[in-house]
Amino acid sequence: MRAPVLSVLLLTVMACGEDALEVLQEEASDCPALPAMQLGAAPSAAVVLNAYYLQEDATRDLRRGRAESPSVEETFAKAAALGAWAIRTNGYNDAAEKRGDTTIQVAPLQYDELSLRGLDLVLTRAAAHGVKLVLPLGNYWDAYGGARQYVEWAGLPSSVQGDARFFTERAVIDHYKAHIARLLSRVNTFDGLRYGEHPAVLAWELLNEPRGKGLDPDGAAMRAWVDEVATVVKTYAPGHLVGTGEEGFDTSSAGYDELFWRDAASPSFFEGGISFRRNTASPVIDFASVHFYPEAYGIGREQTARAGAHWFFEHAAIARDLGKPLFIGEFALRNREGFTLDERRALYRGWFRCAWRSGVGASAPWMFANDARPDEWDDFTFYYRDGTVPADSRNRHADLVIEAAALSGRP
Numbered sequence: 001m002r003a004p005v006l007s008v009l010l011l012t013v014m015a016c017g018e019d020a021l022e023v024l025q026e027e028a029s030d031c032p033a034l035p036a037m038q039l040g041a042a043p044s045a046a047v048v049l050n051a052y053y054l055q056e057d058a059t060r061d062l063r064r065g066r067a068e069s070p071s072v073e074e075t076f077a078k079a080a081a082l083g084a085w086a087i088r089t090n091g092y093n094d095a096a097e098k099r100g101d102t103t104i105q106v107a108p109l110q111y112d113e114l115s116l117r118g119l120d121l122v123l124t125r126a127a128a129h130g131v132k133l134v135l136p137l138g139n140y141w142d143a144y145g146g147a148r149q150y151v152e153w154a155g156l157p158s159s160v161q162g163d164a165r166f167f168t169e170r171a172v173i174d175h176y177k178a179h180i181a182r183l184l185s186r187v188n189t190f191d192g193l194r195y196g197e198h199p200a201v202l203a204w205e206l207l208n209e210p211r212g213k214g215l216d217p218d219g220a221a222m223r224a225w226v227d228e229v230a231t232v233v234k235t236y237a238p239g240h241l242v243g244t245g246e247e248g249f250d251t252s253s254a255g256y257d258e259l260f261w262r263d264a265a266s267p268s269f270f271e272g273g274i275s276f277r278r279n280t281a282s283p284v285i286d287f288a289s290v291h292f293y294p295e296a297y298g299i300g301r302e303q304t305a306r307a308g309a310h311w312f313f314e315h316a317a318i319a320r321d322l323g324k325p326l327f328i329g330e331f332a333l334r335n336r337e338g339f340t341l342d343e344r345r346a347l348y349r350g351w352f353r354c355a356w357r358s359g360v361g362a363s364a365p366w367m368f369a370n371d372a373r374p375d376e377w378d379d380f381t382f383y384y385r386d387g388t389v390p391a392d393s394r395n396r397h398a399d400l401v402i403e404a405a406a407l408s409g410r411p
């Protein structure tokens with residue numbers, strides 16, 4: 001008689017587990033319906049994949065004497081097979097430690113030609129595969145040089161990660177603007193097309209994840225920087241979209257669900273220095289930008305699903321009021337701690353559906369890896385491994401990209 005009892009208990013546990021996953025998904029997708037908005041020619045709620053490493057992989061293969069990069073080819077082919085509209089990848093590399101390897105700008109306005117040819121190859125092969133590119137022009141963080149590198153190049157003392165002087169010191173701003181002008185004026189050595197006119201580019205981002213630490217509480221200094229730098233991008237790439245690359249933080253909770261965020265997250269979301277609303281309102285910014293990393297942002301486990309939904313639809317509504325689409329440029333949950341794979345899948349599926357319901361322009365999970373890239377390389381990797389179907393658990397979320405891509409553009 002014991003076996004039937006155990007079977008009933010097992011079925012009950014499984015049912016409870018399935019119910020819990022359904023609740024997670026429902027909470028993550030609990031977003032009001034808003035009219036669809038588009039990021040340029042992309043369908044509404046398009047899927048973009050993050051694969052930041054393409055310029056590096058292309059450059060290293062060129063240094064080996066190869067005519068093409070197997071890694072780049074694999075990434076573009078698999079992104080297209082999954083239905084992704086575009087790939088977001090680094091359009092910069094100022095890393096001092098990678099000079100002679102993959103660094104593009106090795107000193108102020110001095111460039112490694114082979115590293116630039118690596119970026120040339122990425123642009124050319126994206127066009128060949130029919131995949132667009134979203135290209136950040138620099139980094140707030142130290143990785144690949146970052147804001148600190150520009151401050152050091154200016155000879156300013158005591159530089160730190162995310163140095164606020166990147167946004168305020170005239171010598172630093174002028175250097176960054178001059179670099180952008182040179183990059184967007186470059187003629188691709190593979191296809192003869194100028195970067196600022198290249199059809200593979202969907203959008204340029206002013207910086208990856210700019211933050212307002214050390215700046216004025218109203219976000220005025222950051223907005224002035226956004227206006228000035230975006231004007232340069234518009235001048236040299238008039239046919240391309242321009243975004244800030246920011247995470248969605250603001251100077252106050254006005255326009256957001258203040259009671260919800262008071263319980264769900266750190267007050268640092270609204271502490272000032274950078275204003276999502278103010279930056280998005282800039283006449284030289286074409287679309288709004290947010291990122292979402294609930295674990296890094298200190299959001300509690302029980303509030304994660306709804307926090308993602310709120311972050312997406314509240315920012316989408318603010319952007320819509322300003323007449324602009326929202327690009328969710330990054331979002332992810334860690335693979336090796338916190339939520340199980342099934343829980344992460346429920347949350348991702350719900351957030352993709354929230355983006356669709358909220359009329360978001362596009363959303364981009366972090367981070368799509370080629371097969372040769374070790375799983376430990378990044379806390380958030382997912383794959384479409386050779387010889388597997390997208391739903392194979394080793395790929396984690398690949399099939400969800402297909403589902404989300406199928407939603408895009410639907411009324």
